[in-house]
Amino acid sequence: MTLASKFTIARIILAPLFVVLAAIGFAHWNLWAAGIFVIASLTDMIDGQIARRYNQVSDFGKLIDPIADKLLTTAAMVVLVSWGKMPCWVAMILVTRDHVVNSLRVVAAGKGFVLAAMKSGKIKTVLQLIAYVLYLLEWQWPANIVMVGACATTIWSVFEYVGANLALFKQDRDCKKAFILGFTDKLVLSYLVFYLTATGALSAILAMCFIGRDHVTSALRVTSAADGHPLPVRISGVIKGLLQLVTFVLLLFMQNTLTTVLVYITLAATLISAVDLWRIAKPKLKS
Secondary structure (H helix, E strand, O other), X not given: OOHHHHHHHHHHHHHHHHHHXXXXXXXXXXXXXXXXXXXXXXXXXXXXXXXXHOOOOOHHHHHXXXXXXXXXXXXXXXXXXXXXXXXXXXXXXXHHHHHHHHHHHHHHHHOOOOOOOOHHHHHHHHHHHHHHHHHHOOOHHHHHHHHHHHHHHHHHHHHHHHHHOHHHHHXXXXXXXXXXHHHHHHHHHHHHHHHHHHHOOOOHHHHHHHHHHHHHHHHHHHHHHHOOOOOOOOHHHHHHHHHHHHHHHHHHHOOOHHHHHHHHXXXXXXXXXXXXXXXXXXXXXXX
């Protein structure tokens, strides 16, 4: 394993650690949280520079780097929404862009295209990270102002990515269908997760697991499609989706022993579906 990949894995480890420590809570936790988040964010710059400078760019790094990025930002979103520091509708805007672009990447990879990072995406990421740190430091008004900019560039980023790749849909109508189906269910479930987290029906840890799973599997699908081995829809994923939909809708109206049991059954199904997809993807990625 290269040094660059070790920094990336460190970021992956810091993301759930960030959420767990936030759930535990202790004096001046927000300052510790800001420190952990800044350190994790710095590893994103360090691993890229090391990989390019010392020629350590690898397929493994290309797979885990976007996973690490999305897990870190997801961790910040679920914690801030659960604390009431950031409105859930802001998280919904941000996660919409992620799922739309992820779906576009999968479709493009299946056609042999690699979507280059665009200017709007880079600006959006920087503004997001700054806003998260400001929220963690409890500088609410500066954070709100920066987050308005982040939301604006996020919306711009969606139109920029989709607009720049309209040729994919013109060449093949099936691409359009695959693109829409690729993000629709994820958006609905993510919206429910953030709303339930904001109302206290779901903990930040559970929200991290549910949303983080989709980012991991999206990265697997992009990498596998780029290698000419698109991953099929798995029955475990279908069961996971149905369980999540039923459980989250029930949580909107009731919170009792039944829904608690359903939440943990759904969590198990979510983790199993991720492992199942990795099991299918692993030999294809090796080849």
